[in-house]
Amino acid sequence: xxxxxxxxxxxxxxxxxxxxxxxxxxxxxxxxxxxxxxxxxxxxxxxxxxxxxxxxxxxxxxxxxxxxxxxxxxxxxxxxxxxxxxxxxxxxxxxxxxxxxxxxxxxxxxxxxxxxxxxxxxxxxxxxxxxxxxxxxxxxxxxxxxxxxxxxxxxxxxxx
Numbered sequence: 001x002x003x004x005x006x007x008x009x010x011x012x013x014x015x016x017x018x019x020x021x022x023x024x025x026x027x028x029x030x031x032x033x034x035x036x037x038x039x040x041x042x043x044x045x046x047x048x049x050x051x052x053x054x055x056x057x058x059x060x061x062x063x064x065x066x067x068x069x070x071x072x073x074x075x076x077x078x079x080x081x082x083x084x085x086x087x088x089x090x091x092x093x094x095x096x097x098x099x100x101x102x103x104x105x106x107x108x109x110x111x112x113x114x115x116x117x118x119x120x121x122x123x124x125x126x127x128x129x130x131x132x133x134x135x136x137x138x139x140x141x142x143x144x145x146x147x148x149x150x151x152x153x154x155x156x157x158x159x160x
Contacts, residue, residue, distance in 0.1 A: 007068045009034070010078025016065075024060035024068065025049050028075060036076035036105050040134075047133035050106035051075050057113035057129075076105035079112065087153035088112055095146035099137035107133050111147055115154055123148075 006015050009032060016031050028034045028051070040048035042061045049060040052074040079086040085093070088111050098104050107130065114121050114129045121129070126147050135143060 003066070005065060005068050007071045007073060009073045010075055018065045020066055022065040024051065024053075024058070024063040024065055024073070027065045027068070028060060028073075034075050034077050038102055038105060040102075040106075045134065046103070047106040047110065048103050050109045050133075052109055052113045052116075055113065055116065057110045074109070074112070076108060079108065086112070087157050088115070088150040091150035091153050092143070092146035095142055095149050097138050097142040097146035103133060103135045103137075107135075107143060111150055115151060119151070119154060121151070126151075 002017050002019055004015055004017050005027075006013070008014065009028070014032065016027055018027065018031075022030075025037060025039055028037050029039065037051055037060055038048040039061065040046035042049075044059050044062055047059065050057050051060050052058070053063065053068075054071050080089065086108070088108050092098050092104060092108065110129055110133060111126075114125065118125065126144065130140070130143060130147065133143075
């Protein structure tokens, strides 16, 4: 039996009809055509599907779409503005932390949630946050360097 859910995605109010079995990733990719959120392991292991829901990094492969009513979802598509990369995206590129890019959207969103909540996150907090992400190409040293650079970029970014 179909039901409608109302929530905001990247600042836009959306109403989506679902059957009730869907996960957030299904709604984003299939119903809203927001394919920046990647489908990976689907068992909470890899982190490629991370988006921010009400300010918290969440794995969209496990979050039931039925729980989205009146939430605010931010995806990688909603992070950049007018063709300008978000400072976290720029920092990961500048640090050489992007190769194939498959894991990158989830890492960016994880860091976004962390630094929004705690701009002065310690190295240990960054490591803990990133420990829930798998990368098979770049290596974690470059990702960590990118995370620290992102923190620096965010502190010097001018508010728009």
